[in-house]
Amino acid sequence: MTAVLEIERSPVRGAAAASAVEPRPSRWRTHRASLLVLAPLLVLAGLVNGWNLHGWPGRINDDEGTYVNQAWALLDHGALSHYTYWYDHPFLGWAIIAGYAGLTDGFDRAPSAVMVGREVMLISALVSCALLFLLARRLRFSRGWAGAAVFLFAVSPLAVYFHRMVFLDNLATMFVLAALAAAASPRRSVGAALWSAIWFASAALCKETIVILLPALVWLLVQHTSRRTRVWNLGVFLVSFGVLVASYPVFALLKNELLPGEGHVSLGWALWWQLFARSGSGSLLDPSSGTFSLARSWIDLDPWLLLPGVALIPLGLAVRHLRPIGLALLIQVVMMCRGGYLPFAYVIALLPFAALLIAGAGAQLSARLRAPFVVAAAVLAALLVFPGWATTLREQASFDGSANSRAATRWVVDHVDRSAVVVTDDYIWMDLKLAGFTKPVWLWKVDTDPEVMTEVLPAGVASIDYIVMADQAASTLAGLPTLRRGMESSTEVARFGEIIVRKVHP
Template sequence: MQSLESGIGTARVEIPRASRFARHKVSAAVLAGLLVIVGLATAWNLEGWPGRVDDDEGTYVAQAWAIVHQHTITHYSYWYDHPPLGWVQIALFGWLTDGFNRVAAAVFVGRQFMWCLTLAACVLLYVLCRRLGMRRTTSAITVVLFGLSPLGQFFHRLVSLDNIATVWVLAALVAATSPRRGWGRACLAGACAAIAVLSKETALFLLPVIAWVLWQHTGADGGGAVDGAAVAAAGRTTSATGARVQDDADLGAAVPGTGASGTGGLGTGDAGTPAEGGAEAAPVWMPDFRAFAGQHSAEIARLRGLLRNPGTLLPGPATLGRLPRRVRHLLVFAATGCVIVALYPIYALQRGQLPLMWDTLWWQFFTRPGSGSLLDPNSGTYAVARGWVSSDPWLLIAGFVAALALLLSRRLRPFAVALLLQILVLVKGGYLPFFYVTGMLPFAALAIGGAADTLWDVADPDWLARRRGSLPAFARRWRGPYLGQGIVAVVALLLAAIAVPSWVSQLNTNSTANGDAPYLAAASWAEKNVAKGDTVAVDDYLWVDLKRQGLNPLWIWKIDPQTAPDGWKSIDYIILQPQSPGTLAGMPALQGAYAHSVLVKDFGNGLTVRRVTGG
């Protein structure tokens, strides 16, 4: 069976298997071309640009390295900051590809994984657009906007949990829009959504959107689709006689006592009758099971029916089967997601740290010092958002405008809300992570592509005929059949003339950057000049590289009485970029080491090595 889409509704028709692949070969060819373009653009100078701009990259890679090589969930004692599934996936990639033994800088393992995720996100975004009824052209434009914009190229390369969570959110949306009618799509959507949350907790904000999309794309009851109600009905039993009533086509069994093979009780022959004649009597010291089976054949038949259909033992499945189809699918989605997400608190409970986990989550979402509101020009949120827009104003601003327009489209409204909801969080004034924009990029691209696809339909003469009476006077006089195409073409040409040269210039400049050179030089210098037992204070970009060389690196955020019992005197070298006064004020041992150190070498981009002299 194959399902063909018409908007959100679905109709089930028989299609030969050969045509199923034939009708997708054009889309497959388009998608393959897109993957080649985006893949080459993203892989070009992947390690050199961006430079080492945020040491969260190094943190996640160091935690992944610890899973593979130290068999611990982090390189230091685990603290409840983010759920660990994100760097577990990086660790799996590093283990499968032998990445940590293959590359010069460990962070490149994470960036290679981000490259794979970018291609996976492009595939999922294209499939999602097609399942939403968008044309191949606008679906391809959506992927290009997502994959080639300078803002996307910057954040897709960086090792972040947001990149991982975004891919799983897209996977959940693709599952939710599946044309299949069974519970599997809801279960898969719930599983992907749960993995997204366990990869980065901010994915919680998008769970209502995923549920909304699942609701939209789940048909109403009827239509002949096999679901839980049919299965429950097929397994009902009669309490008086123990005879099982079921659908032969679904369960393929016969009613006991009719002579069908394999349905008799214990001690019966092939025809379902008790064994007679030459059968030997059971020894006196053994229970006579055949006699027992003959006396309780009805009860045994009923028990066998219950064991064959365990759902009939509980009232839950039957009750679930009587609910509307959409409600059932939402319940399956929620139950699957909750079961998987519950593994995280179960892990904390097993370690006796459940209160610590809840305290951390409460701090992350509610009490962590905020970055200010987007509406405040003096806030940190405004400064970060301004940096995003300066890098690429077209994707975010055009996506915002398109999302406002798509609120009028029932088909694409959930995706417009997904983008606007994330923008609303910026206005609220909570803490703004550096990688936050990553989750906005696919929805901004989809809003632009979806708006173009929707506006293109305005060209339909029937559309004008149906709505001419409700249009303004100047619009009622319009006789041309290409209104929508004209608007889309003009806007596209204007944006292409302005944005494309800027994009090409930025990507060309970035392709020649060499942001990894200072850190590679520092790691090489440390290997040749630092004694094995010396303690070297570093950020997490260098931690794994020095650890692989057999040195004794100390992550600056873990300088405490356990790791540095003599305070600054426990530190022999400092290899760091400049630290802000606020950071040093919270690290007295590091501040003291700086005060008693001398510059040894400058590697560029602010990265220096200093030797602590003790003077």
């Protein structure tokens, strides 16, 4: 009894007992301040990125239709593509779109099939904003500067333009941000390394070219592991990532499509074509190159996110906690200078790192200047940036760039027999298919897909009833002679802006 009384009177043991029974603060209380900053930013991002989602940008890149159509094929009849799957990209990206479409009855609900994909892109943008905020906080940004990074990433007209379109790069970038946030986990655990590997493998299985960011991710992981467990954590990361990514070539091997051979597609041939046979876009350092022109179009849309971000790469490499971010952006800029092929959507993976570097530079500047100077700099930046942003964002909220394509589709549905052979782009293809057309043909499959030429176009031009598309460049038609002859032997029966409905008379 005396011993018990002594224990109860002991101040040390009493404090320990009190702390043992004191409830831990709830997750809401712990992260309340961050959630109060992030929540309105997500609302703003949802409004800016979701308003007029179908109308702006217009239907300017056939890849949008391609990925949505591949998702439909996966959902409808278990195929990896609406035509022969030739390993152009891993299929996780459009599998995610297919999953969303299946859960929401998307292809029966949406006014146009591509809208289903754009809804997935909107969700991806919001998740990316939340992950960017988490990553910034784990990189020791204050809540205010983490919020600034999210604001830039969510509201920049350049970002909004690409966030809306159905590109695998958006999903890959979302997974890269998840991998970086996991790698920067304050727990510094093996579990963090494992999750980082899972998310980065998911990114690679959406868009394989994203693996160029592996050095930046490994650097961040090294920074956020202790010396005692670093080798183990890196081993878990590299092995897990390697095993997960290897599932793609194993899939090709099981289908006997790993190596080139007679009568079948192959992963080996697709990789060779992507790396060596595809026509290059030229170097960013050459003002006459396609790469330079594409980069110029990004800057014309919004110079205030990408240019400052790239200019701040040296600062990023000079500040320890920003070095992996600076390296990630530097790698991508260097790749633009090599002279290879530059995809239209390449800029997507640059955007979060540019936003982080700008916010990080702001944090460094505010820590060294007095408050009045910081306020003056912020006001000056707002006066320079916001007028241009407001003009572009106002346009995106009101312009319906897909109206002509939708009108042309409606005309075909109302006036053309469902059994007619209609050659069209990949936006209209899916809507015609959902409307009951049995023989729509994607224009890029004319003359290039033996199955299409044998089963749908056995008589060449004589098998085509209608061509529905915008005028094509002469260089494009030179590689599609059947389509070119079909357009030459057709008459225009309806026009909706740039989209022309042609009746073919072989």
